Amino acid sequence: MKRALVTGAAGFIPSHLCDFLLDRGYEVIGLDNFVTGRRSNLEAALKRGMKLIEHNIIDPIPESLVTGQIDEIYNMASPASPVDFAKMPLFILETAARGHRHLLDLGRRTGARVLFASTSEVYGDPEVHPQVESYFGNVNSVGVRSCYDEAKRYGEALTVAYTREHRLETRIARIFNTYGSRMRPDDGRIIPNFFMQALQGQPLTVYGEGSQTRSFCYVSDQVEGLYKLMTSSETRPVNIGNPIERTVLKIANEINALCGSRVPLRNLPLPENDPKQRKPDISRAASSIGWVPRVDLETGLRECLSYFREELKRAPGGIVTPTA
Numbered sequence: 317m318k319r320a321l322v323t324g325a326a327g328f329i330p331s332h333l334c335d336f337l338l339d340r341g342y343e344v345i346g347l348d349n350f351v352t353g354r355r356s357n358l359e360a361a362l363k364r365g366m367k368l369i370e371h372n373i374i375d376p377i378p379e380s381l382v383t384g385q386i387d388e389i390y391n392m393a394s395p396a397s398p399v400d401f402a403k404m405p406l407f408i409l410e411t412a413a414r415g416h417r418h419l420l421d422l423g424r425r426t427g428a429r430v431l432f433a434s435t436s437e438v439y440g441d442p443e444v445h446p447q448v449e450s451y452f453g454n455v456n457s458v459g460v461r462s463c464y465d466e467a468k469r470y471g472e473a474l475t476v477a478y479t480r481e482h483r484l485e486t487r488i489a490r491i492f493n494t495y496g497s498r499m500r501p502d503d504g505r506i507i508p509n510f511f512m513q514a515l516q517g518q519p520l521t522v523y524g525e526g527s528q529t530r531s532f533c534y535v536s537d538q539v540e541g542l543y544k545l546m547t548s549s550e551t552r553p554v555n556i557g558n559p560i561e562r563t564v565l566k567i568a569n570e571i572n573a574l575c576g577s578r579v580p581l582r583n584l585p586l587p588e589n590d591p592k593q594r595k596p597d598i599s600r601a602a603s604s605i606g607w608v609p610r611v612d613l614e615t616g617l618r619e620c621l622s623y624f625r626e627e628l629k630r631a632p633g634g635i636v637t638p639t640a
């Protein structure tokens with residue numbers, strides 16, 4: 317039986333990854349400090365015997381905390397929403413710097429392969445479209461998003477430096493916008509915002525004219541991509557995302573229709589350095605790890621609808637959707 321450690325386990329994508337690995341017969345250890353994660357995301361995994369460690373990866377990981385052999389470490393821990401960028405920029409930087417270093421050290425100690433959850437944000441507001449892994453990006457190092465973008469760029473640099481110096485097995489996943497159940501309904505990202513607003517009869521917040529594009533990957537596709545990357549021999553960074561691109565306006569209209577709402581749109585100014593276009597080139601993922609996404613947006617959004625309806629039922633006072 318393989319043993320995997322998933323950091324950030326109580327978060328949106330990582331909690332689905334824990335379920336995915338349990339389905340494949342792994343022994344899974346989850347680690348989280350619950351800064352943005354929710355214990356309820358792990359209800360099913362904990363019932364299936366997943367071990368959970370409460371720890372902040374910015375602090376060193378004592379040897380007694382994670383014992384025995386580990387085969388794979390998925391370092392998924394990091395706040396990831398623009399709302400978090402404003403609230404805890406230093407925490408985000410330290411999580412990718414000191415935090416990731418601690419996971420690399422743990423990988424070296426246990427002989428595990430370490431995957432770093434990077435992001436499409438390393439491309440910043442891209443001037444190359446679609447974004448291919450060889451593109452170096454266009455990031456404003458002093459903008460409001462820099463705590464996240466530069467943190468992840470540093471995390472990638474740390475991963476390759478560590479690999480060169482210590483011959484550790486590492487993987488870098490550049491994750492593009494992902495959606496699905498277990499997203500926090502109030503985390504300010506586009507999909508939860510639109511659903512919560514439409515379901516509560518409030519205008520949908522669209523930044524600018526809504527002509528900026530995003531490409532959304534359903535979470536089950538995303539975790540399969542992460543797993544395939546981890547278990548492949550590909551050591552270069554790999555984009556994991558869905559290349560079907562839509563304008564934000566089109567997504568707003570689709571969610572409005574799906575919720576049976578006819579709420580108006582409310583246009584707000586574009587946030588600083590908001591990427592105008594985003595679409596992954598996934599040729600490398602297809603050819604070297606054998607992965608392509610399978611779930612189309614319509615199917616994924618329908619799955620989300622029941623999830624967000626339940627979330628709303630559990631919040632009798634309603635859910636406030638933050639705006640950037």
Ligand SMILES: NC(=O)c1ccc[n+]([C@@H]2O[C@H](COP(=O)([O-])OP(=O)(O)OC[C@H]3O[C@@H](n4cnc5c(N)ncnc54)[C@H](O)[C@@H]3O)[C@@H](O)[C@H]2O)c1
Nearest residue numbers: 324326327328329349350351352353372373393394491494
């Ligand atoms: N969701 C996306 O579209 C997306 C896109 C690109 C990259 N990513 C990356 O994927 C990973 C998961 O993202 P998500 O959307 O599921 O976010 P999330 O906030 O739901 O999950 C992150 C988890 O990490 C935990 N965490 C954060 N800092 C920690 C620390 N210092 N120590 C221990 N635990 C910590 C949080 O409590 C949370 O449970 C992140 O690394 C994120 O940067 C996500």
